Amino acid sequence: MTRVNRIPKWVWLFVIIFSVTTVWVRLAVVRLSYQVEQTNTMVSNARRDLDRKTIELENLKSLERLEILAKKKFDLERPTSDQIVVIGGNSEK
Numbered sequence: 001m002t003r004v005n006r007i008p009k010w011v012w013l014f015v016i017i018f019s020v021t022t023v024w025v026r027l028a029v030v031r032l033s034y035q036v037e038q039t040n041t042m043v044s045n046a047r048r049d050l051d052r053k054t055i056e057l058e059n060l061k062s063l064e065r066l067e068i069l070a071k072k073k074f075d076l077e078r079p080t081s082d083q084i085v086v087i088g089g090n091s092e093k
Contacts, residue, residue, distance in 0.1 A: 059065065070076040
């Protein structure tokens with residue numbers, strides 16, 4: 001009779017634990033990569049929205065727009081020189 005080389009039970013146990021741990025780690029990496037990608041997408045969208053809002057704010061604050069709005073909506077005209085009053089600043093005594 002020949003003796004069959006049997007692998008000890010502790011080796012099988014080690015291989016199973018190592019395999020399960022490896023799969024778990026890889027799944028965790030995939031899950032975290034997905035979360036990082038989602039976060040990057042959210043940051044990119046937020047930056048794009050911020051840029052759009054900044055441009056919109058600058059357009060709303062533009063002097064040309066305000067002047068047109070003052071003329072059309074409020075029926076205002078440019079002041080004459082006698083209507084202009086300088087407050088503060090350097091006044092000559």
